[in-house]
Amino acid sequence: MKALVNFICCFVPRKQWRKKIRYNLIYRKIRRKELLGYGFKINAGIITTPEGVKIDISDKPDHPLYLIKEVFVKSEYNLNIRKESILIDIGMNRGAASLFFATNENIKKIYSYEPFKPTFELAKRNLELNPQLSEKINAFNLGLGKTEVTLELPYIATATGAMSTIRNVCKGEKKIKKETVIIKDAAKELTPILEENKNKHIIVKCDCEGAEFEIFERLSEEKIVGKIDIVLMEFHFDKPDRLIDTLTEYGFAVQVKPGSSKSRTGYIYAVRMAERIC
Structure with a gap:
Protein backbone atom coordinates (compact mmCIF):
# COMPACT_ATOMS: atom_id res chain seq x y z
CA MET A 1 0.00 0.00 0.00
CA ARG A 28 -3.99 8.00 9.62
CA LYS A 29 -4.57 4.25 9.56
CA ILE A 30 -1.21 3.60 11.23
CA ARG A 31 -1.93 6.13 13.97
CA ARG A 32 -5.41 4.74 14.52
CA LYS A 33 -4.05 1.19 14.87
CA GLU A 34 -1.31 2.46 17.18
CA LEU A 35 -3.81 4.16 19.52
CA LEU A 36 -5.96 1.03 19.66
CA GLY A 37 -2.84 -0.84 20.75
CA TYR A 38 -2.46 1.59 23.66
CA GLY A 39 -5.94 0.75 24.93
CA PHE A 40 -7.95 3.49 23.23
CA LYS A 41 -11.44 2.67 21.99
CA ILE A 42 -13.11 4.11 18.91
CA ASN A 43 -16.85 4.09 18.34
CA ALA A 44 -19.08 6.23 16.12
CA GLY A 45 -16.46 8.91 15.58
CA ILE A 46 -15.55 9.17 19.27
CA ILE A 47 -12.22 7.99 20.66
CA THR A 48 -12.04 7.17 24.37
CA THR A 49 -8.69 7.24 26.13
CA PRO A 50 -7.70 4.66 28.76
CA GLU A 51 -8.42 7.42 31.33
CA GLY A 52 -11.99 7.68 30.02
CA VAL A 53 -11.62 11.01 28.21
CA LYS A 54 -13.77 11.22 25.07
CA ILE A 55 -12.58 13.14 21.99
CA ASP A 56 -14.59 13.67 18.80
CA ILE A 57 -12.59 12.53 15.75
CA SER A 58 -15.47 12.53 13.28
CA ASP A 59 -14.53 15.65 11.32
CA LYS A 60 -12.79 14.80 8.07
CA PRO A 61 -10.71 17.92 7.25
CA ASP A 62 -8.35 17.68 10.22
CA HIS A 63 -8.37 14.25 11.84
CA PRO A 64 -6.97 15.00 15.34
CA LEU A 65 -5.23 11.69 16.08
CA TYR A 66 -1.83 13.42 16.09
CA LEU A 67 -3.04 15.68 18.92
CA ILE A 68 -4.43 12.79 20.94
CA LYS A 69 -1.15 10.89 20.63
CA GLU A 70 0.87 13.95 21.66
CA VAL A 71 -1.20 14.57 24.79
CA PHE A 72 -2.26 11.11 25.96
CA VAL A 73 0.50 8.80 24.65
CA LYS A 74 3.69 10.84 24.34
CA SER A 75 2.71 12.55 27.63
CA GLU A 76 4.15 15.92 26.66
CA TYR A 77 2.27 17.44 29.61
CA ASN A 78 2.63 14.64 32.14
CA LEU A 79 3.37 16.16 35.56
CA ASN A 80 3.41 14.74 39.06
CA ILE A 81 1.15 17.39 40.59
CA ARG A 82 0.94 17.02 44.36
CA LYS A 83 -0.32 20.48 45.35
CA GLU A 84 -3.65 22.14 44.67
CA SER A 85 -3.13 23.88 41.34
CA ILE A 86 -4.80 25.75 38.53
CA LEU A 87 -3.93 25.50 34.85
CA ILE A 88 -3.90 28.34 32.34
CA ASP A 89 -4.12 26.76 28.88
CA ILE A 90 -2.99 29.27 26.24
CA GLY A 91 -3.82 27.69 22.90
CA MET A 92 -6.60 25.28 23.85
CA ASN A 93 -7.04 23.92 20.31
CA ARG A 94 -9.64 21.13 20.63
CA GLY A 95 -9.42 20.98 24.41
CA ALA A 96 -7.44 17.74 24.64
CA ALA A 97 -4.76 19.11 26.98
CA SER A 98 -7.34 20.86 29.17
CA LEU A 99 -9.28 17.60 29.52
CA PHE A 100 -6.06 15.68 30.20
CA PHE A 101 -5.18 18.01 33.07
CA ALA A 102 -8.76 17.94 34.35
CA THR A 103 -8.36 14.22 35.12
CA ASN A 104 -5.85 15.17 37.82
CA GLU A 105 -7.62 15.61 41.16
CA ASN A 106 -5.11 18.26 42.25
CA ILE A 107 -5.99 20.51 39.30
CA LYS A 108 -8.89 22.46 40.74
CA LYS A 109 -9.64 24.86 37.91
CA ILE A 110 -8.60 25.41 34.30
CA TYR A 111 -8.72 28.60 32.24
CA SER A 112 -8.47 27.83 28.52
CA TYR A 113 -7.97 30.26 25.63
CA GLU A 114 -8.58 29.54 21.95
CA PRO A 115 -8.76 32.50 19.52
CA PHE A 116 -10.23 30.84 16.41
CA LYS A 117 -13.99 30.34 16.55
CA PRO A 118 -14.23 27.11 14.47
CA THR A 119 -11.53 25.46 16.60
CA PHE A 120 -13.19 26.76 19.76
CA GLU A 121 -16.45 25.07 18.67
CA LEU A 122 -14.58 21.77 18.25
CA ALA A 123 -13.24 22.20 21.79
CA LYS A 124 -16.74 22.92 23.13
CA ARG A 125 -17.94 19.67 21.56
CA ASN A 126 -15.21 17.74 23.41
CA LEU A 127 -16.03 19.49 26.68
CA GLU A 128 -19.67 18.48 26.25
CA LEU A 129 -18.59 14.86 25.82
CA ASN A 130 -16.87 15.02 29.23
CA PRO A 131 -19.31 16.84 31.56
CA GLN A 132 -17.64 15.84 34.82
CA LEU A 133 -14.24 17.04 33.67
CA SER A 134 -15.51 20.16 31.93
CA GLU A 135 -16.96 21.44 35.21
CA LYS A 136 -13.38 22.48 36.01
CA ILE A 137 -12.79 24.22 32.69
CA ASN A 138 -13.52 27.87 31.92
CA ALA A 139 -13.15 28.20 28.14
CA PHE A 140 -12.71 31.54 26.38
CA ASN A 141 -12.91 32.24 22.65
CA LEU A 142 -10.04 34.72 22.92
CA GLY A 143 -6.37 34.95 22.11
CA LEU A 144 -3.71 36.52 24.29
CA GLY A 145 -1.05 38.96 23.18
CA LYS A 146 0.81 42.14 23.97
CA THR A 147 -2.11 44.50 23.29
CA GLU A 148 -5.86 44.35 22.82
CA VAL A 149 -6.76 44.14 19.15
CA THR A 150 -9.31 42.58 16.79
CA LEU A 151 -7.82 40.87 13.73
CA GLU A 152 -9.04 39.32 10.49
CA LEU A 153 -6.90 36.20 10.06
CA PRO A 154 -6.68 33.36 7.52
CA TYR A 155 -7.96 29.98 8.68
CA ILE A 156 -8.04 26.50 7.17
CA ALA A 157 -10.02 23.62 8.64
CA THR A 158 -7.38 21.09 7.57
CA ALA A 159 -4.80 22.34 10.08
CA THR A 160 -6.61 23.64 13.15
CA GLY A 161 -3.61 23.06 15.40
CA ALA A 162 -1.28 25.14 13.21
CA MET A 163 -3.29 28.37 13.00
CA SER A 164 -1.38 31.41 14.21
CA THR A 165 -2.34 34.91 15.32
CA ILE A 166 1.07 36.34 14.39
CA ARG A 167 1.96 34.65 11.09
CA ASN A 168 0.14 33.60 7.92
CA VAL A 169 0.60 29.82 7.83
CA CYS A 170 -2.03 29.33 5.11
CA LYS A 171 0.00 30.41 2.08
CA GLY A 172 -0.46 28.07 -0.86
CA GLU A 173 -3.51 26.40 0.70
CA LYS A 174 -6.98 26.16 -0.79
CA LYS A 175 -10.28 26.78 1.00
CA ILE A 176 -8.86 29.58 3.13
CA LYS A 177 -11.44 31.41 5.22
CA LYS A 178 -11.18 34.66 7.13
CA GLU A 179 -11.88 34.57 10.85
CA THR A 180 -12.37 37.50 13.20
CA VAL A 181 -10.11 36.98 16.20
CA ILE A 182 -10.15 38.96 19.45
CA ILE A 183 -6.79 39.33 21.20
CA LYS A 184 -6.67 40.43 24.83
CA ASP A 185 -3.76 41.97 26.73
CA ALA A 186 -2.22 38.90 28.39
CA ALA A 187 -1.25 40.77 31.55
CA LYS A 188 -4.68 42.35 32.05
CA GLU A 189 -6.47 39.08 31.31
CA LEU A 190 -4.42 36.87 33.62
CA THR A 191 -3.90 39.21 36.58
CA PRO A 192 -7.37 38.65 38.14
CA ILE A 193 -7.03 34.88 37.65
CA LEU A 194 -3.72 34.85 39.49
CA GLU A 195 -5.11 37.04 42.27
CA GLU A 196 -8.12 34.76 42.71
CA ASN A 197 -5.88 31.68 42.92
CA LYS A 198 -2.79 33.07 44.66
CA ASN A 199 -2.89 30.30 47.28
CA LYS A 200 -2.64 27.60 44.60
CA HIS A 201 0.18 26.46 42.33
CA ILE A 202 -0.01 28.21 38.96
CA ILE A 203 0.73 26.07 35.89
CA VAL A 204 0.83 27.60 32.41
CA LYS A 205 0.60 25.42 29.32
CA CYS A 206 1.34 27.49 26.22
CA ASP A 207 1.06 26.27 22.63
CA CYS A 208 0.02 29.24 20.54
CA GLU A 209 2.00 29.06 17.28
CA GLY A 210 4.45 31.91 17.78
CA ALA A 211 2.44 34.25 20.02
CA GLU A 212 4.32 32.88 23.05
CA PHE A 213 7.13 35.41 22.56
CA GLU A 214 4.95 38.51 22.85
CA ILE A 215 2.79 36.94 25.57
CA PHE A 216 5.73 36.28 27.87
CA GLU A 217 7.29 39.63 27.01
CA ARG A 218 4.07 41.28 28.19
CA LEU A 219 3.83 39.12 31.32
CA SER A 220 7.44 39.97 32.10
CA GLU A 221 6.74 43.71 31.81
CA GLU A 222 4.17 43.40 34.61
CA LYS A 223 6.31 40.93 36.61
CA ILE A 224 3.59 38.29 36.25
CA VAL A 225 6.08 35.61 35.19
CA GLY A 226 7.32 35.58 38.78
CA LYS A 227 3.84 34.58 39.96
CA ILE A 228 3.84 31.41 37.86
CA ASP A 229 5.19 28.12 39.23
CA ILE A 230 5.45 25.84 36.19
CA VAL A 231 5.57 26.55 32.45
CA LEU A 232 5.01 23.91 29.76
CA MET A 233 5.51 25.56 26.41
CA GLU A 234 5.90 24.76 22.74
CA PHE A 235 7.86 27.43 20.86
CA HIS A 236 7.55 28.17 17.14
CA PHE A 237 9.23 30.03 14.27
CA ASP A 238 12.23 31.30 16.22
CA LYS A 239 14.99 30.28 18.61
CA PRO A 240 13.79 30.05 22.22
CA ASP A 241 16.56 32.27 23.64
CA ARG A 242 14.28 35.18 24.58
CA LEU A 243 11.87 32.86 26.36
CA ILE A 244 14.69 31.12 28.22
CA ASP A 245 16.16 34.48 29.27
CA THR A 246 12.80 35.66 30.60
CA LEU A 247 12.20 32.50 32.59
CA THR A 248 15.70 32.34 34.07
CA GLU A 249 15.46 36.02 35.03
CA TYR A 250 12.50 35.08 37.23
CA GLY A 251 14.26 32.16 38.87
CA PHE A 252 13.08 29.25 36.73
CA ALA A 253 15.07 26.13 36.05
CA VAL A 254 14.61 25.59 32.31
CA GLN A 255 14.88 22.49 30.14
CA VAL A 256 14.63 22.73 26.37
CA LYS A 257 13.59 19.78 24.22
CA PRO A 258 14.37 20.44 20.54
CA GLY A 259 11.70 19.61 18.02
CA SER A 260 11.92 20.26 14.30
CA SER A 261 14.98 22.32 13.34
CA LYS A 262 13.43 22.98 9.94
CA SER A 263 10.36 24.69 11.39
CA ARG A 264 12.15 25.93 14.53
CA THR A 265 9.86 24.29 17.03
CA GLY A 266 10.49 22.61 20.35
CA TYR A 267 9.42 22.38 23.96
CA ILE A 268 10.32 24.31 27.08
CA TYR A 269 9.74 22.86 30.54
CA ALA A 270 10.36 25.34 33.36
CA VAL A 271 9.93 25.18 37.14
CA ARG A 272 10.32 28.25 39.32
CA MET A 273 13.02 27.71 41.95
CA ALA A 274 13.03 31.24 43.39
CA GLU A 275 10.41 32.66 45.75
CA ARG A 276 7.17 33.57 44.07
CA ILE A 277 6.57 37.30 43.55
CA CYS A 278 3.53 38.37 45.57
Whole structure:
Protein backbone atom coordinates (compact mmCIF):
# COMPACT_ATOMS: atom_id res chain seq x y z
CA MET A 1 0.00 0.00 0.00
CA LYS A 2 2.75 2.44 0.97
CA ALA A 3 4.64 1.78 -2.26
CA LEU A 4 1.47 2.38 -4.30
CA VAL A 5 0.74 5.66 -2.52
CA ASN A 6 4.31 6.84 -3.04
CA PHE A 7 4.02 5.95 -6.73
CA ILE A 8 0.81 7.98 -7.02
CA CYS A 9 2.51 10.91 -5.30
CA CYS A 10 5.15 10.96 -8.04
CA PHE A 11 2.47 12.47 -10.30
CA VAL A 12 1.24 15.04 -7.77
CA PRO A 13 3.00 18.37 -8.39
CA ARG A 14 2.63 20.08 -5.02
CA LYS A 15 4.38 18.97 -1.85
CA GLN A 16 1.44 19.95 0.36
CA TRP A 17 -0.93 17.78 -1.68
CA ARG A 18 1.47 14.83 -1.55
CA LYS A 19 1.69 15.22 2.22
CA LYS A 20 -2.11 15.14 2.58
CA ILE A 21 -2.43 12.08 0.34
CA ARG A 22 0.18 10.16 2.35
CA TYR A 23 -1.46 11.13 5.63
CA ASN A 24 -5.00 10.19 4.57
CA LEU A 25 -4.06 6.90 2.91
CA ILE A 26 -1.21 5.69 5.13
CA TYR A 27 -0.44 7.50 8.35
CA ARG A 28 -3.99 8.00 9.62
CA LYS A 29 -4.57 4.25 9.56
CA ILE A 30 -1.21 3.60 11.23
CA ARG A 31 -1.93 6.13 13.97
CA ARG A 32 -5.41 4.74 14.52
CA LYS A 33 -4.05 1.19 14.87
CA GLU A 34 -1.31 2.46 17.18
CA LEU A 35 -3.81 4.16 19.52
CA LEU A 36 -5.96 1.03 19.66
CA GLY A 37 -2.84 -0.84 20.75
CA TYR A 38 -2.46 1.59 23.66
CA GLY A 39 -5.94 0.75 24.93
CA PHE A 40 -7.95 3.49 23.23
CA LYS A 41 -11.44 2.67 21.99
CA ILE A 42 -13.11 4.11 18.91
CA ASN A 43 -16.85 4.09 18.34
CA ALA A 44 -19.08 6.23 16.12
CA GLY A 45 -16.46 8.91 15.58
CA ILE A 46 -15.55 9.17 19.27
CA ILE A 47 -12.22 7.99 20.66
CA THR A 48 -12.04 7.17 24.37
CA THR A 49 -8.69 7.24 26.13
CA PRO A 50 -7.70 4.66 28.76
CA GLU A 51 -8.42 7.42 31.33
CA GLY A 52 -11.99 7.68 30.02
CA VAL A 53 -11.62 11.01 28.21
CA LYS A 54 -13.77 11.22 25.07
CA ILE A 55 -12.58 13.14 21.99
CA ASP A 56 -14.59 13.67 18.80
CA ILE A 57 -12.59 12.53 15.75
CA SER A 58 -15.47 12.53 13.28
CA ASP A 59 -14.53 15.65 11.32
CA LYS A 60 -12.79 14.80 8.07
CA PRO A 61 -10.71 17.92 7.25
CA ASP A 62 -8.35 17.68 10.22
CA HIS A 63 -8.37 14.25 11.84
CA PRO A 64 -6.97 15.00 15.34
CA LEU A 65 -5.23 11.69 16.08
CA TYR A 66 -1.83 13.42 16.09
CA LEU A 67 -3.04 15.68 18.92
CA ILE A 68 -4.43 12.79 20.94
CA LYS A 69 -1.15 10.89 20.63
CA GLU A 70 0.87 13.95 21.66
CA VAL A 71 -1.20 14.57 24.79
CA PHE A 72 -2.26 11.11 25.96
CA VAL A 73 0.50 8.80 24.65
CA LYS A 74 3.69 10.84 24.34
CA SER A 75 2.71 12.55 27.63
CA GLU A 76 4.15 15.92 26.66
CA TYR A 77 2.27 17.44 29.61
CA ASN A 78 2.63 14.64 32.14
CA LEU A 79 3.37 16.16 35.56
CA ASN A 80 3.41 14.74 39.06
CA ILE A 81 1.15 17.39 40.59
CA ARG A 82 0.94 17.02 44.36
CA LYS A 83 -0.32 20.48 45.35
CA GLU A 84 -3.65 22.14 44.67
CA SER A 85 -3.13 23.88 41.34
CA ILE A 86 -4.80 25.75 38.53
CA LEU A 87 -3.93 25.50 34.85
CA ILE A 88 -3.90 28.34 32.34
CA ASP A 89 -4.12 26.76 28.88
CA ILE A 90 -2.99 29.27 26.24
CA GLY A 91 -3.82 27.69 22.90
CA MET A 92 -6.60 25.28 23.85
CA ASN A 93 -7.04 23.92 20.31
CA ARG A 94 -9.64 21.13 20.63
CA GLY A 95 -9.42 20.98 24.41
CA ALA A 96 -7.44 17.74 24.64
CA ALA A 97 -4.76 19.11 26.98
CA SER A 98 -7.34 20.86 29.17
CA LEU A 99 -9.28 17.60 29.52
CA PHE A 100 -6.06 15.68 30.20
CA PHE A 101 -5.18 18.01 33.07
CA ALA A 102 -8.76 17.94 34.35
CA THR A 103 -8.36 14.22 35.12
CA ASN A 104 -5.85 15.17 37.82
CA GLU A 105 -7.62 15.61 41.16
CA ASN A 106 -5.11 18.26 42.25
CA ILE A 107 -5.99 20.51 39.30
CA LYS A 108 -8.89 22.46 40.74
CA LYS A 109 -9.64 24.86 37.91
CA ILE A 110 -8.60 25.41 34.30
CA TYR A 111 -8.72 28.60 32.24
CA SER A 112 -8.47 27.83 28.52
CA TYR A 113 -7.97 30.26 25.63
CA GLU A 114 -8.58 29.54 21.95
CA PRO A 115 -8.76 32.50 19.52
CA PHE A 116 -10.23 30.84 16.41
CA LYS A 117 -13.99 30.34 16.55
CA PRO A 118 -14.23 27.11 14.47
CA THR A 119 -11.53 25.46 16.60
CA PHE A 120 -13.19 26.76 19.76
CA GLU A 121 -16.45 25.07 18.67
CA LEU A 122 -14.58 21.77 18.25
CA ALA A 123 -13.24 22.20 21.79
CA LYS A 124 -16.74 22.92 23.13
CA ARG A 125 -17.94 19.67 21.56
CA ASN A 126 -15.21 17.74 23.41
CA LEU A 127 -16.03 19.49 26.68
CA GLU A 128 -19.67 18.48 26.25
CA LEU A 129 -18.59 14.86 25.82
CA ASN A 130 -16.87 15.02 29.23
CA PRO A 131 -19.31 16.84 31.56
CA GLN A 132 -17.64 15.84 34.82
CA LEU A 133 -14.24 17.04 33.67
CA SER A 134 -15.51 20.16 31.93
CA GLU A 135 -16.96 21.44 35.21
CA LYS A 136 -13.38 22.48 36.01
CA ILE A 137 -12.79 24.22 32.69
CA ASN A 138 -13.52 27.87 31.92
CA ALA A 139 -13.15 28.20 28.14
CA PHE A 140 -12.71 31.54 26.38
CA ASN A 141 -12.91 32.24 22.65
CA LEU A 142 -10.04 34.72 22.92
CA GLY A 143 -6.37 34.95 22.11
CA LEU A 144 -3.71 36.52 24.29
CA GLY A 145 -1.05 38.96 23.18
CA LYS A 146 0.81 42.14 23.97
CA THR A 147 -2.11 44.50 23.29
CA GLU A 148 -5.86 44.35 22.82
CA VAL A 149 -6.76 44.14 19.15
CA THR A 150 -9.31 42.58 16.79
CA LEU A 151 -7.82 40.87 13.73
CA GLU A 152 -9.04 39.32 10.49
CA LEU A 153 -6.90 36.20 10.06
CA PRO A 154 -6.68 33.36 7.52
CA TYR A 155 -7.96 29.98 8.68
CA ILE A 156 -8.04 26.50 7.17
CA ALA A 157 -10.02 23.62 8.64
CA THR A 158 -7.38 21.09 7.57
CA ALA A 159 -4.80 22.34 10.08
CA THR A 160 -6.61 23.64 13.15
CA GLY A 161 -3.61 23.06 15.40
CA ALA A 162 -1.28 25.14 13.21
CA MET A 163 -3.29 28.37 13.00
CA SER A 164 -1.38 31.41 14.21
CA THR A 165 -2.34 34.91 15.32
CA ILE A 166 1.07 36.34 14.39
CA ARG A 167 1.96 34.65 11.09
CA ASN A 168 0.14 33.60 7.92
CA VAL A 169 0.60 29.82 7.83
CA CYS A 170 -2.03 29.33 5.11
CA LYS A 171 0.00 30.41 2.08
CA GLY A 172 -0.46 28.07 -0.86
CA GLU A 173 -3.51 26.40 0.70
CA LYS A 174 -6.98 26.16 -0.79
CA LYS A 175 -10.28 26.78 1.00
CA ILE A 176 -8.86 29.58 3.13
CA LYS A 177 -11.44 31.41 5.22
CA LYS A 178 -11.18 34.66 7.13
CA GLU A 179 -11.88 34.57 10.85
CA THR A 180 -12.37 37.50 13.20
CA VAL A 181 -10.11 36.98 16.20
CA ILE A 182 -10.15 38.96 19.45
CA ILE A 183 -6.79 39.33 21.20
CA LYS A 184 -6.67 40.43 24.83
CA ASP A 185 -3.76 41.97 26.73
CA ALA A 186 -2.22 38.90 28.39
CA ALA A 187 -1.25 40.77 31.55
CA LYS A 188 -4.68 42.35 32.05
CA GLU A 189 -6.47 39.08 31.31
CA LEU A 190 -4.42 36.87 33.62
CA THR A 191 -3.90 39.21 36.58
CA PRO A 192 -7.37 38.65 38.14
CA ILE A 193 -7.03 34.88 37.65
CA LEU A 194 -3.72 34.85 39.49
CA GLU A 195 -5.11 37.04 42.27
CA GLU A 196 -8.12 34.76 42.71
CA ASN A 197 -5.88 31.68 42.92
CA LYS A 198 -2.79 33.07 44.66
CA ASN A 199 -2.89 30.30 47.28
CA LYS A 200 -2.64 27.60 44.60
CA HIS A 201 0.18 26.46 42.33
CA ILE A 202 -0.01 28.21 38.96
CA ILE A 203 0.73 26.07 35.89
CA VAL A 204 0.83 27.60 32.41
CA LYS A 205 0.60 25.42 29.32
CA CYS A 206 1.34 27.49 26.22
CA ASP A 207 1.06 26.27 22.63
CA CYS A 208 0.02 29.24 20.54
CA GLU A 209 2.00 29.06 17.28
CA GLY A 210 4.45 31.91 17.78
CA ALA A 211 2.44 34.25 20.02
CA GLU A 212 4.32 32.88 23.05
CA PHE A 213 7.13 35.41 22.56
CA GLU A 214 4.95 38.51 22.85
CA ILE A 215 2.79 36.94 25.57
CA PHE A 216 5.73 36.28 27.87
CA GLU A 217 7.29 39.63 27.01
CA ARG A 218 4.07 41.28 28.19
CA LEU A 219 3.83 39.12 31.32
CA SER A 220 7.44 39.97 32.10
CA GLU A 221 6.74 43.71 31.81
CA GLU A 222 4.17 43.40 34.61
CA LYS A 223 6.31 40.93 36.61
CA ILE A 224 3.59 38.29 36.25
CA VAL A 225 6.08 35.61 35.19
CA GLY A 226 7.32 35.58 38.78
CA LYS A 227 3.84 34.58 39.96
CA ILE A 228 3.84 31.41 37.86
CA ASP A 229 5.19 28.12 39.23
CA ILE A 230 5.45 25.84 36.19
CA VAL A 231 5.57 26.55 32.45
CA LEU A 232 5.01 23.91 29.76
CA MET A 233 5.51 25.56 26.41
CA GLU A 234 5.90 24.76 22.74
CA PHE A 235 7.86 27.43 20.86
CA HIS A 236 7.55 28.17 17.14
CA PHE A 237 9.23 30.03 14.27
CA ASP A 238 12.23 31.30 16.22
CA LYS A 239 14.99 30.28 18.61
CA PRO A 240 13.79 30.05 22.22
CA ASP A 241 16.56 32.27 23.64
CA ARG A 242 14.28 35.18 24.58
CA LEU A 243 11.87 32.86 26.36
CA ILE A 244 14.69 31.12 28.22
CA ASP A 245 16.16 34.48 29.27
CA THR A 246 12.80 35.66 30.60
CA LEU A 247 12.20 32.50 32.59
CA THR A 248 15.70 32.34 34.07
CA GLU A 249 15.46 36.02 35.03
CA TYR A 250 12.50 35.08 37.23
CA GLY A 251 14.26 32.16 38.87
CA PHE A 252 13.08 29.25 36.73
CA ALA A 253 15.07 26.13 36.05
CA VAL A 254 14.61 25.59 32.31
CA GLN A 255 14.88 22.49 30.14
CA VAL A 256 14.63 22.73 26.37
CA LYS A 257 13.59 19.78 24.22
CA PRO A 258 14.37 20.44 20.54
CA GLY A 259 11.70 19.61 18.02
CA SER A 260 11.92 20.26 14.30
CA SER A 261 14.98 22.32 13.34
CA LYS A 262 13.43 22.98 9.94
CA SER A 263 10.36 24.69 11.39
CA ARG A 264 12.15 25.93 14.53
CA THR A 265 9.86 24.29 17.03
CA GLY A 266 10.49 22.61 20.35
CA TYR A 267 9.42 22.38 23.96
CA ILE A 268 10.32 24.31 27.08
CA TYR A 269 9.74 22.86 30.54
CA ALA A 270 10.36 25.34 33.36
CA VAL A 271 9.93 25.18 37.14
CA ARG A 272 10.32 28.25 39.32
CA MET A 273 13.02 27.71 41.95
CA ALA A 274 13.03 31.24 43.39
CA GLU A 275 10.41 32.66 45.75
CA ARG A 276 7.17 33.57 44.07
CA ILE A 277 6.57 37.30 43.55
CA CYS A 278 3.53 38.37 45.57
